[in-house]
Amino acid sequence: MVEPLLVLMAFAIGFIFRHLGMPPLLGYLLAGFVAGVAKLGEFEQIQLYADLGVLLLLFTIGLKLNFKQLAAAKVWGTTLAHTLIVVPLTALMLLSLPLFLSSVGAMDFQSAAMLGFALSFSSTVFAVKIFDERGEASSLHARIAIGILVMQDLLAVLYLVGSADYLPSPWALCLLGLPLLRPLLQRLLEMAGHGELLLLFGFGLAMGAGSLFEALHLKAGLGALCIGALLAGGNKSNELYKSLGPLKDLLLTAFFLSVGYYGLPSGDMIVVALLLSALVFLRPLIYFLVLVAFRLRVRTSLLAGVGLFTYSEFGLIVAALAVQAGKLEPEWLTTLAVAMALSLFIAAPFNTRIHSLYARFASRLQKLESQQLHAEEKQVDLGAAEIVVFGMGRIGSGAYEFLNQRYPGLVVGVEEDADKANRLLQQGVKCCQGDVSDRDFLERAKLGGRRLILVCLSNHSENVQVVKFLNKVGFSGKLAAISRFPDHELELRELGCVSFNLYAEAGHGFAEHVLEELGECQTSVR
Structure with missing residues (x-):
């Protein structure tokens, strides 16, 4: 059973942040750090709920997935351009740390590049929640940002497969036949009605797909994403998306709480976390400039870029694998957890006030726009x-x-x-x-x-x-x-x-x- 005091604390701090004009998720993060230090609740149980929340998040992203959008140059081109810029910059900073902090051990180039790659991803949980709260889930900038996040998830899967000590099961090739199930799944969705059966159908399908992919040595989240994509565009896919929304949001609260349970690193590593969080300011700028180069309006580029401000939960996954393999000291895991939390604290106010910020600087920013805008900006x-x-x-x-x-x-x-x-x-x-x-x-x-x-x-x-x-x-x-x-x-x-x-x-x-x-x-x- 989840510690009742933890639930009350998450509500109270989230409530305070909400009334301060900030996203409640910042309150959940703070509650998680307090609970982690106080050893309140069981981390394994909270992590289980967090994993379910991320699984449902990827399933609902799949329900809205449009493969034509992923194939667009502005999506995959921006993803690759950002990765090629951010990874070397982050790796260079990590390699130079011993010059400024003598207590931080020297890192080899392979480890620095691995962490740079992990820190190049943006948080899917944060971006989707911010766009949902602002009612912009169907807007062009949100669709571009989510397309970039999906591309990053695919790169993440390729990395995990390539770095694992085992290969996907040969039976994984059978997953190529999943599209043949689309008519049956669509029919079952139609027959599920509009009540709790619809909710159970979606929840069970996401969990089942995740378990199937894990059994075949693939990422569970990829399974949820793929099975959701099979239902995308159907008559009731939007209703299923809305039905799962409250449950998904509730479980994602556990994800933000779980970040704090990784604990606090030493004083020098906190300085490293602060340096990493300062580096995060380059991310929206890079996204913005690349998207503008693809002839998108500055407003579209700015809102998409700021939505992708933060570090991703994937950085913690990569760090955990590296620690298990003996390639990183365990303290790096808590350092990245703090850096990710700080990036969320930094990004939230910018996203909350992004419309007023754009209105203030619109006349200057619009000078960067191409004279021949993209067809979708007509x-x-x-x-x-x-x-x-x-x-x-x-x-x-x-x-x-x-x-x-x-x-x-x-x-x-x-x-x-x-x-x-x-x-x-x-x-x-x-x-x-x-x-x-x-x-x-x-x-x-x-x-x-x-x-x-x-x-x-x-x-x-x-x-x-x-x-x-x-x-x-x-x-x-x-x-x-x-x-x-x-x-x-x-x-x-x-x-x-x-x-x-x-x-x-x-x-x-x-x-x-x-x-x-x-x-x-x-x-x-x-």
């Missing part, structure tokens, strides 16, 4: 539409259909997922691709002459951000936004926005619909 034309629907999910699509019946040709939808926007276009829906949380997009979209804008995004903070910006630029039309809780509804109304509380109004809408149907029936009887 200008958006909303035409002569008087009514614009931001977000074409279930609510937005329903609002579009209703309004288009009354004002045909005068309604347009905006959807940040390019594939979904194209599907809607093929279905005859007037829709364009665009990220409405993007200040640049809102400025270029020429919204001044529009009569009504409906903000139907899934994330409340993103809804508020969009409404605030439209107010700031002096939008003179009517604004409406969806909400789910009374305090959210009040906040939107105070911004001068018509707010529709989905939960509060659901009963009213249901009753109204029933009366309309009964009225039609009575009329037909007469």
